[in-house]
Amino acid sequence: MSNFLTSSIGKKFIMSISGLFLMMFIVVHLGINLLLIFDDSGELFNLGANFMATNPAIRIMEPLLALGFIVHILWSLIVSFQNMKARPTGYNQSKNSSNWASRNMLVLGCLIFVFLVMHIYNFFYIIKFEYQNLLEVDIDGEIMHDSYSLVAGLFKTSVTYCILYVVGAILLGLHLGHGFWSSFQTIGFANKLWLKRLQVIGQIYAIVVTVGFAIIPLYFLIKF
Amino acid sequence: MDKTINLTLKIWRQNGPKEKGRFETYQVSDISTDSSFLEMMDILNEQLVNENKEPIAFDHDCREGICGMCSLFINGRPHGPDEEITTCQLHMRKFKDGETITIEPWRAAAFPIIKDLIVDRQAFDKIIASGGYVSVNTGGVPDANAIPIAKPAADEAMDAASCIGCGACVAACKNSSAMLFVSAKVSQLALLPQGKVEAKRRAKAMVATMDELGFGGCTNTGACEVECPKSISIAHISRLNREFLRSRLSE
Numbered sequence: 001m002s003n004f005l006t007s008s009i010g011k012k013f014i015m016s017i018s019g020l021f022l023m024m025f026i027v028v029h030l031g032i033n034l035l036l037i038f039d040d041s042g043e044l045f046n047l048g049a050n051f052m053a054t055n056p057a058i059r060i061m062e063p064l065l066a067l068g069f070i071v072h073i074l075w076s077l078i079v080s081f082q083n084m085k086a087r088p089t090g091y092n093q094s095k096n097s098s099n100w101a102s103r104n105m106l107v108l109g110c111l112i113f114v115f116l117v118m119h120i121y122n123f124f125y126i127i128k129f130e131y132q133n134l135l136e137v138d139i140d141g142e143i144m145h146d147s148y149s150l151v152a153g154l155f156k157t158s159v160t161y162c163i164l165y166v167v168g169a170i171l172l173g174l175h176l177g178h179g180f181w182s183s184f185q186t187i188g189f190a191n192k193l194w195l196k197r198l199q200v201i202g203q204i205y206a207i208v209v210t211v212g213f214a215i216i217p218l219y220f221l222i223k224f
Numbered sequence: 225m226d227k228t229i230n231l232t233l234k235i236w237r238q239n240g241p242k243e244k245g246r247f248e249t250y251q252v253s254d255i256s257t258d259s260s261f262l263e264m265m266d267i268l269n270e271q272l273v274n275e276n277k278e279p280i281a282f283d284h285d286c287r288e289g290i291c292g293m294c295s296l297f298i299n300g301r302p303h304g305p306d307e308e309i310t311t312c313q314l315h316m317r318k319f320k321d322g323e324t325i326t327i328e329p330w331r332a333a334a335f336p337i338i339k340d341l342i343v344d345r346q347a348f349d350k351i352i353a354s355g356g357y358v359s360v361n362t363g364g365v366p367d368a369n370a371i372p373i374a375k376p377a378a379d380e381a382m383d384a385a386s387c388i389g390c391g392a393c394v395a396a397c398k399n400s401s402a403m404l405f406v407s408a409k410v411s412q413l414a415l416l417p418q419g420k421v422e423a424k425r426r427a428k429a430m431v432a433t434m435d436e437l438g439f440g441g442c443t444n445t446g447a448c449e450v451e452c453p454k455s456i457s458i459a460h461i462s463r464l465n466r467e468f469l470r471s472r473l474s475e
Contacts, residue, residue, distance in 0.1 A: 004472045008401075008441035009431055009465055079441055083399035086333050086440030092236075092247065093326045095300035098445035103398055105443065182444040185458070188466025192380075192459040 009186075011079050016186035018072040019179050023205075025065055026172075030212045037219045042148025043139055049147040050139075053127070073113060080106045101174045102182075108175040115168035122154060122161070123147075155220035162217035173210030180205050228254045229321040233268065235280055236328045238337050241344075245337065247326075257317040261304060262287060262294065264316055281340040287312040289453065292388030295395070296341055297328040302392035302451045310390060310453045330391050332400035333438040347437040348389050348405060355429035356409040358418050377415045384411035386454040393448035393456075399440030404448040406434050407464035408456045414467055424474065427467035 004010040032052060035045040052058050101108065126134065127147060135146040155162050180202030184190055190198060230253040238245030252271065255264050262284050269279035285293035294311040298304035304314045319325060327341065335343040387408035394402050410427055413419025419426070442461055449458045 003432075007431060007468075007472075008435050008439075009468045010472070012441055012443075012465075013469065079443075083401070083440035083443065086400035086438060087331055087398075088333050089331050091297060091300065091328055091331055092234075093300040093328070094297075096447070097301070097396055097450035098398075098447040102443065102445040178444070185444050185462045186442075186465055188462050188469055190459060190462035192457055195457075195459050195462065 008082075011075060011082075012186045014071060014075050015079060016183040018068050018075070019183045020187075021068045022065075022072060023176065023180065023183070025068070026176075026209055030209060033216055034212060036148065036151060036216050042137075042146065042152065045148045045151070046137055046139060046144055046146060049127075050142070050144040053145075069116075073109070076106060076109055099178070102178045105175065105178060108171055111171050112168070112175055115164070115171065118164065119168070123150065126150060152220055152224075155217045156224045159221065162221045165217040166214045169210045169213035172213065173206045176209055177203055177206035227258075228256055229316065229319060229323075231255060231264075231319065231322070232324040234324060234326045235341070237280070237340050238329075239339065241336055241338055255316055257315070259316050260287070260312060261296075261298070261314040261316065262312050281338075281342050283342050284312060289313045290388060292390035295330050295343065295345075295391060297330060297395055299326055302330070302395040303390075303453055308453055308455050310388070313453075330395040332391075332394050334400065334402070335391060335394065343391075345389070345391050347439070348391065348402070350437060351402065351406060351430050351433045352389075352409060354433040355422070355426040356413070358413060359422065360418070371417050373416060381412050381415040384408040384415070384456065384460055387412075387452075387456050388454060390453060392451045392453060394439065396447040396451035397440065397442075398445060398447065399443055401442045401448075402434050402437075402439040403442035403461050403464065404452060404456055404458065406430050407458075407460035410464045410467055411460040414463060423467060424471035427464065428471045431464070431468050 005014070032045075032048045035048045036042075038044060096103065127145060127150070131145055135149055136143055137146045137148075155165070181190070181195070181198035184198050185195065230251070233250045233252060234247050235250060236245055237248045250268055250272075252264065252268050255267065259267075262282075265280065265282060272279045283293050283295050285291045287294075289310045289312060292310070294303075296303065296311045298311065298314070303309055303311045305318050306314055329335075329337050329341045330343045330345075332343075334347040335345055338344050385408075387405060389405060391405070393404035394400050397403075410430060413426065414423050444458070444461075446458055449456065
């Protein structure tokens with residue numbers, strides 16, 4: 001097994017599995033977030049957020065998710081470093097036969113990481129560690145944090161944050177547009193037919209994620 | 225339309241593997257647009273010999289696109305500005321009069337430069353030697369249809385087998401990865417019953433050799449497939465991944 005993890009395909013396998021795991025998380029995350037724009041009273045989103053914060057299955061998934069991010073980021077650095085070593089001298093002139101996102105997954109990943117740090121600081125950190133400053137709401141007799149007003153408040157008051165979140169969604173979309181089909185290709189789940197299908201599904205997935213996440217700050221910016 | 229063109233050539237010169245290389249500029253004139261790229265290189269070398277200068281070393285052999293010997297990174301693309309061809313099949317009509325053409329060797333840690341535009345591609349032979357074969361007892365010719373093979377499998381194996389091992393995939397890949405080459409060599413055997421016996425050992429051994437020789441990993445950019453003179457599909461890379469994972473996970 002140790003040989004497997006140090007082989008080029010083994011390392012890619014880890015990137016693929018952690019990537020697929022993170023992509024599943026993104027779907028759940030987007031699903032809950034879209035509750036923000038379907039109920040302006042915030043009740044629906046607060047219920048969703050409260051469910052995510054108290055559900056035992058989600059509590060188990062949380063450290064796993066953190067691990068997924070850490071593995072995906074660390075392995076990407078290892079893989080990229082080794083790939084750079086494979087061409088010590090570059091070309092004087094080089095035309096690219098591949099698309100930009102596929103060649104710049106590391107750059108996109110680094111930018112998304114910057115976004116992620118900001119995003120965690122904006123919401124997760126406050127809900128987890130500074131919850132005493134949060135408002136509380138009573139929904140059907142249950143007292144919970146008013147996560148809705150935290151999120152809505154940020155987007156209603158700051159155009160800068162709205163723009164940053166839209167940019168973040170676009171960066172994520174570009175990363176996923178290549179990452180989705182690429183992860184299936186790496187675990188061997190592709191042939192001539194499925195390669196094309198997965199690329200189309202990947203593009204749709206990336207567009208849904210980008211539009212889905214970008215629409216939330218835009219909704220608050222335009223409506224309020 | 226002009227029948228002949230004049231060109232400026234910016235060519236990588238390097239006296240030996242350990243020497244420091246540099247670009248040198250040459251002029252060639254009255255090159256027929258009907259001539260091939262390598263004929264143009266021959267004309268240039270003729271000119272250099274007549275001037276008592278060292279001719280430019282470059283690889284070539286069959287000059288009909290089947291041996292995989294010619295290389296050259298021309299104007300930023302392996303095998304130059306045309307699709308599905310090797311350098312020897314590249315025509316001068318693809319270039320404009322007065323154009324400057326940049327010619328570089330393949331660049332990869334696993335393909336060290338021997339001289340000028342010639343690189344050492346023995347790494348590919350070493351990968352093949354580590355598992356790209358079928359062990360059989362030789363003897364009489366087997367009956368043609370003794371082992372039935374489905375047409376789709378035969379077709380795909382044939383597509384993979386069209387790889388000529390030129391190294392354009394490695395040259396085009398930003399990671400200098402040999403995955404398209406290795407995947408073609410694994411696929412052509414993995415798809416056929418004769419190759420299935422040693423399939424597990426083969427994928428493992430060839431990938432291990434590929435890693436050892438200093439090729440990069442695959443990041444699925446797909447540049448290799450675009451630049452491959454034989455249009456080998458990256459779907460073969462997925463098959464290689466599958467073969468490799470199956471081999472490692474069944475240990």
